[in-house]
Amino acid sequence: AAGVIQSPRHLIKEKRETATLKCYPIPRHDTVYWYQQGPGQDPQFLISFYEKMQSDKGSIPDRFSAQQFSDYHSELNMSSLELGDSALYFCASSLSGINNEQFFGPGTRLTVL
């Protein structure tokens, strides 16, 4: 079965640079979520989109922005990167509805030097 696709899988950036992470949800899934997981921590919700509209926002810095496109893929744009942004970034997708299961992509490991 098709899974969530994320690219790139690894990314190394310098401080103050920008990064763009991409997510392609499972076909027919209309909702995308972004999570950040720091070393030894649990995943933290950043932002979600349903039918190309932002549906919820969590602890996402103002330096970050995201959107969902007409083909349902999503991009997380990160600017003015800081050392503390180094983490695993996961995208998950689901069908809409509060009880629908979220399936996670393999993640993008971002390292900020």
Next chain:
Amino acid sequence: QKEVEQNSGPLSVPEGAIASLNCTYSDRGSQSFFWYRQYSGKSPELIMFIYSNGDKEDGRFTAQLNKASQYVSLLIRDSQPSDSATYLCAVNLRSNTGKLIFGQGTTLQVKP
């Protein structure tokens, strides 16, 4: 107090034993509950979900939910060394957006 709490462990069980993982949550209006397994450096993998009070079984896994006690658990029967991982409890709060709040995870070690 965190919204979702788990004992970080490690929980160590011998191969073939039953592993019992527990999770409590603070929001009484929480709607749905998920158990994810995560190997180091990998993404969370959905194991079980439960919405209603009681037990739900899937193979070697049983999820138990008690909304009155705000408690959800995962039982793993016939534990295998390959079950050694971090188990994350995730809760969908009363909002209708689907975002998950995770516990800090319990590390399970299954010893041969």
